[in-house]
Amino acid sequence: MTAAEAAQAPARECGRLALPRLISCPTAEFSERHWGREPLLSRAEELPASFADLFSGDAVDELVSERALRTPFMRMAKDGATLPERAFTRGAGVGAGIADQVGDDQVLRLFADGATMVLQGLHRVWQPLAAFTRDLAADLGHPVQANAYVTPAQSTGFSDHYDVHDVFVLQVDGEKRWRVRPPVHPAPMRHEPWTDHRAAVEQAAAATPLVDAVLRPGDCLYLPRGYLHAATALGAVSTHVTIGVHPWTRRHLADEAVRVALDRASEDAAVRASLPLGVDAADPRAWAGDLELVRSALLRALGEVRAADLAEALARRVRDAQRADPVHPLAQLRAAESLADDSEVALRPHLSARLGAPREGSAVLDSRAGAVTVAEDDLPAVARLLEAGTARVGDLGQPLARQLVLAGILLSP
Numbered sequence: 001m002t003a004a005e006a007a008q009a010p011a012r013e014c015g016r017l018a019l020p021r022l023i024s025c026p027t028a029e030f031s032e033r034h035w036g037r038e039p040l041l042s043r044a045e046e047l048p049a050s051f052a053d054l055f056s057g058d059a060v061d062e063l064v065s066e067r068a069l070r071t072p073f074m075r076m077a078k079d080g081a082t083l084p085e086r087a088f089t090r091g092a093g094v095g096a097g098i099a100d101q102v103g104d105d106q107v108l109r110l111f112a113d114g115a116t117m118v119l120q121g122l123h124r125v126w127q128p129l130a131a132f133t134r135d136l137a138a139d140l141g142h143p144v145q146a147n148a149y150v151t152p153a154q155s156t157g158f159s160d161h162y163d164v165h166d167v168f169v170l171q172v173d174g175e176k177r178w179r180v181r182p183p184v185h186p187a188p189m190r191h192e193p194w195t196d197h198r199a200a201v202e203q204a205a206a207a208t209p210l211v212d213a214v215l216r217p218g219d220c221l222y223l224p225r226g227y228l229h230a231a232t233a234l235g236a237v238s239t240h241v242t243i244g245v246h247p248w249t250r251r252h253l254a255d256e257a258v259r260v261a262l263d264r265a266s267e268d269a270a271v272r273a274s275l276p277l278g279v280d281a282a283d284p285r286a287w288a289g290d291l292e293l294v295r296s297a298l299l300r301a302l303g304e305v306r307a308a309d310l311a312e313a314l315a316r317r318v319r320d321a322q323r324a325d326p327v328h329p330l331a332q333l334r335a336a337e338s339l340a341d342d343s344e345v346a347l348r349p350h351l352s353a354r355l356g357a358p359r360e361g362s363a364v365l366d367s368r369a370g371a372v373t374v375a376e377d378d379l380p381a382v383a384r385l386l387e388a389g390t391a392r393v394g395d396l397g398q399p400l401a402r403q404l405v406l407a408g409i410l411l412s413p
Contacts (some may be wrong), residue, residue: 018136021219022047022168022243025284034186035223036247038164039180039211044218051170051218055241060150063119063126065104068092073125074102078115081161081344116158117150122241124323133243134350143321145244151176151233160205160230160316161194167223169231171215174238176231180211183226188252189362204228215240242293246321248314256310261301271297314352315366324368325349329406335412336405341394345401345410347385353409355382369408 023030024042034040044050063069076083088106091096111117123133123146137144153174162183169178184200185192194201205228214234215221223229225247231240265271271294280286325348339345347353353367355374363379365372374382376399385391393401404410 018132019139022136022170023047023222030222034222034224038224039227040222041211041213041222044216047218047220051172051220051241054124054132054170055126055148055172055239057173057237057239059126060119060148060239061118064102064107064117067125069102069119069125070098071100071102073119073121074107075120076110076115076120077118077158077257078110078113078155083110083115101378111150111152114152114155116152116155117148118350119148119150122146122148129241129324134322134363136243137322138350140245142248143246143318145245145246147242148172148239148241149231150237150239152230153233153236153238155233158230160228162188162201162226162228163223163244164188164190164193164225166225166247168243168245169215169221169223170241170243171217171219171221172239172241173217174236175214175216175234176216176238176240177234178211178221178229178231179209180221180223181205181207181209181228183228186226187224187249188226189249190246201228205230248318250315252317253310256313257302257305259313260309261298261306264301264304264383265294265297270295294335315352319352319366319368322350322352323366324351324408327369327411332405332408332411336402339393339398339401339405339412341392341398342399343393343412345393345396345405345412346390348409348411351409353386355379355386365409367409372404372407372409 017029019030022042022183023034023040024046025034025040030040064074069084071089074083076088085100088103088110089100090103090106091103107117119349122129123144124130126146129146133144133146151174160179160181162185181204184204185197188194210227211220211221215231275281275287275290284291328346348369351367351369353365356364356366358379360377362373363376365374365382378397381391381396381400385396391401396404401410405412
């Protein structure tokens, strides 16, 4: 593989490892029938393993009591409303100027009184879920997050609502009754929360549910964005993890196409020209002709937009949406200092690395670890590394291997 062939091509990422843990049908069937279209309830006996390795009640206690969580990694809700932060946080005491650290005793009292705990951003603070969500994001091709909802017996944390992202609900402990109803606003965008359609949601919540099921440990429920849902804990404390999937949509393509077209149209001096002296910008009659000129320029520019024009911006958004696997700074420094020609190195997982086109004797290797400039003589070796995922230090050359280790691109066992 040449450097030119590797340009704009992503490094090899993990295969489909995580998604089969969540669905009771083949991936192709899930893609064609369920993804973004309709719910899927998968029972524990239909799935390959439980979720006990990902999260548990013990994990909840550790996070709340021993990890010094702050908002917004924790919130609480009761009777469908979010509680004020001051109700479950306090100052961290001497030596830590933190005013919003979670108070475990406050949480205990509120939880005993029927409030739900919401542990947010678990893809950043709980290692098993962090690793799983990175794999799932690679499987799906869409960014993901993870929250946990811990609900007292016979309590409902949130009333009927919809999410602006798809979700996988993983039942961890206890039981929850889920009621799911069709969307009142299909495929909502991130800026279209359910509160924008509150009256329609409240009316739809009185209809017969599309899904009315009790989730038990090991069950998983997939809901496309927009589907109304509410859950009630049954009999005992109930814990579920919600993995939110933030899909890339055609609107993302439209946003980038319009941005490219606007930049291109602005190259026309007529588009950049000032409106007449004394114009009343609030009066559309004053610039009706100018609008026609601008519209024609934009339509012409939109017609010239190519897929390649959007690729760089979209690749940057993909990189910014997730994190690569963790890198240990002290271990990496030791590894860089002890590299030998026969040492094996590997691309850091989930790095989303791309080698740009050569230009003026070098090329840029972009990734979630940042940008690294690669000399022209090193481009073939880097292209082979991106294709294979591993390399011998001697094949890369020690200076390049050390540079990439210290940049967080390569890991050394």
